[in-house]
Amino acid sequence: xxxxxxxxxxxxxxEAFASQQPFCIDTxxxxxWVRFVFIARLNALMDARAxxxxxxxxxxxxxxxxxxxxxxxxxxxxxxxxxxxVDQIVTESA
Numbered sequence: 462x463x464x465x466x467x468x469x470x471x472x473x474x475x476e477a478f479a480s481q482q483p484f485c486i487d488t489x490x491x492x493x494w495v496r497f498v499f500i501a502r503l504n505a506l507m508d509a510r511a512x513x514x515x516x517x518x519x520x521x522x523x524x525x526x527x528x529x530x531x532x533x534x535x536x537x538x539x540x541x542x543x544x545x546x547v548d549q550i551v552t553e554s555a
Contacts, residue, residue, distance in 0.1 A: 465527075465536035467492040484522055491526040495519070495544075503551065517551035520544040 462468045470493055477488035484494045499519060506513055523544045527537040 462492060462495070462540055465532055465540060467532075467540075468496065470496070473497060491522060495523070503547075513551045513555045515552070515555045517548045520548050 470490070473485075473489050473493050477485060477493075478498065480486075480488040482488075484491060485498060486494075489497070503513075505511075520541055524537070524541045527540060532540075
């Protein structure tokens with residue numbers, strides 16, 4: 462995400478984190494959600510040595526977002542493969 466310039470962004474307002482929608486789609490961009498919610502939650506679970514979610518399927522949403530935003534194909538491939546690997550690791554460790 463850094464290589465595609467999708468990492469540097471403002472932190473969402475506190476209210477944005479209260480969203481009840483999948484991926485906080487009504488209050489954040491998908492890259493914001495990945496950075497400030499998804500990664501933060503995974504880090505918190507690891508720090509607490511808590512169980513990972515039984516199912517993790519973030520890669521399809523990331524792929525759709527990148528296509529919609531017309532992200533260069535080589536960045537799409539790298540980002541989606543990385544997120545697929547995270548999905549796989551989380552699901553296998555549940």
